Amino acid sequence: MEASAAVEPIDEHFVRSVEGLRAPDGFAPADGELLGLLERLYDAQVESRHLDLEARRLQKRGEGFYTIASAGHESNAALGLLTRWSDPALLHYRSGAFYAARAHLAGTVDPVRETLRSLTCSTADPISGGRHKVFGHPALHVIPQTSTIASHLPRAVGLGFALGLAKQLGRATPWPEDAVVVCSFGDASVNHSTATGALNAAAYLTYVRRNCPVLFVCEDNGLGISTRTPRGWPAAVLQHLPGIPYFHVHGHQPAELLATVELALAEVRSRRAPAVLHLSTVRFMGHAGSDVEAGYRSASAIRADYARDPLLGTATALVARGRTPGSLVARYEEVRSAVRAAAREVATEPRLSSRAEVMAPLAVARPPARPAVPPSTSDAPPLTLAQTINRTLADELDAHDDVLVFGEDVAVKGGVYGVTRGLHDRFGTSRVFDTLLDEQTVLGTALGAALAGFVPVPEIQYLAYLHNAEDQLRGEAASLRFFSGGHYANGMVVRVPGLAYQKGFGGHFHNDNSLAVLRDVPGLVVAVAGHPHTASGLLRGCLDLARAGHVCVYVEPIARYHQRDLFDGDSGWLAPFEPSTRAALGDVVAYGDGRDLLLVTFGNGVFMSLRVAAALRTDGFACTVLDLAWVAPLPAAALVNAAARVSAVLVVDETRSSGGVSEAVLAALADAEVDKPVARVTSADSFIPLGPAADAVLLQEEQVLAAARRLLRGSAARP
Ligand SMILES: Cc1ncc(C[n+]2csc(CCOP(=O)(O)OP(=O)(O)O)c2C)c(N)n1
């Protein structure tokens, strides 16, 4: 049974109020252009409102799964109308009217049908393919956002910056040279440190005269779910961002709204610098369908907002310019019927049902073969790990003008450990640059630059400081392919100097040895450099994956950066530079082919395991050391193959006992029903103390040797 009567008070209120509108004596001056804009504004706003109403009906029928509404925020349609459809947009979740207006501007997308598809998780949803309710569309340049409030602001700033950089470098991007990035968010979100950091970064870029054409739109409904935003607070914050002009307008005053949006956009487009548009809105129908607004707001406060309904504001302006209330209500009802009819159709479309379908965008494809970088030296001296990484970055910067290297202190200083030394001098500030000290901004710059067609290689200065910005990797970078059904990607290689065993320096924050937080992110590729001999190929492999749109983290064991010897004076930790090898995901590195024991390891564990293997050789045992190189996804096939050839397996894991890499290795062996003696040695579940006490919690070579001997005693292997 169709319920035809209005069920939401705001629905009823709107219809009754429009019916009651009277044209004032003497029409407003006839302005054809404004009238046309108001009519288009009204249409987009009405579509958005009915989509919200329908979302609730769909949910009641068990056919829709999302009820956070745009109702009350439909003034954002003005931005959809007045931006160009080719301006990249990163939108607040209340942007239904923006989306509708932009779809009509582009003329190629039916916003009603596509939004309904997203609400009902139809596989035909043009952006997420049924994975989430997001506003996004590749043809509309609406880049989908996650639910994490404010998490898209660093990317928006990064994109603005990258547009300017691309212009400076003469590179094309998916957007015109004068594009403006539109980035909207709520009033409570202004307080989030991610937003604060991004706004600061935008101001900083302006201060140092770098381009950052971003229009920040704060859609201020005065509430963050139930928590009231103090009156005047968003304005107080947003008005005082150094160098960033501030515009304010009320969303229910459409003529002023259109004029202000136009002004703010023109400012950003012409100055190539950010501006803030503070848009006063209201919020109808609570925070979401599940929210009982009456529990924290009085009935009179809720009803008082009805007078500021943006649809009513637009209807009033139209009536003042000669449109009849009857025609506006008729249009409203016509859209209601069309939305309902489309919803009935869309609800019958297929939905995702298998793991494979859901996870398809997370699959990491082997990248196509790429021409090798030609060797430049043949008789050069062997290099340390730090020199190898430096040289690989130099070659990649040289061979590919889309590669950017940046982070805290990477340019002028050349990195805390000299890994990027000389790159700034050789490739210039446009390609190798210091960022401001904010990990979210470092990754946000990468997120935006990747969208603009660069291959970013950001550095996070120490593994422990990734946690400041982890969500930029997890919620933003790694999730983009998933929630955009593969339409958008942001391939990058995040270099992270990390792991423990630095002598004489550090304590926990410079010796953090946990990779758990990275291994846990779906679709994220995590590689750990082992030996200078393999480090360049592994880094190139990551760059190939980044080019194919994947997000990679390349962890560099700091303690091995400047190592020269495996054993005293043997130069065993130097290697001739390999100018052209490119490791493929899943390729492991085997040292030796002994069958008594397989030492499965990575990172610093390669160093310890090679030394232990040598000691065991003197005991008469022949070992293989397997450097996993890729710790996520784990190269399970290669691991199991290697395990099949030996009598026993020892996992040598410098990360923690809980949540460490060894857990995954043991699970992979169990999954493959590897039936032979297996053991592991790990570091303790501890932070790393300063000084010699660090050795008490970190896995030590002697422990590896002892465990190996225990295992060999109990296994079939006999010297
Ligand atoms: C980082 C983060 N913390 C908490 C939430 C849960 N949450 C969703 S919306 C919201 C309030 C946002 O308020 P505001 O920014 O004013 O946007 P509005 O919903 O009012 O438009 C909160 C706390 C979230 N999505 N993300």
Ligand SMILES: [Mg+2]
């Ligand atoms: Mg709010």
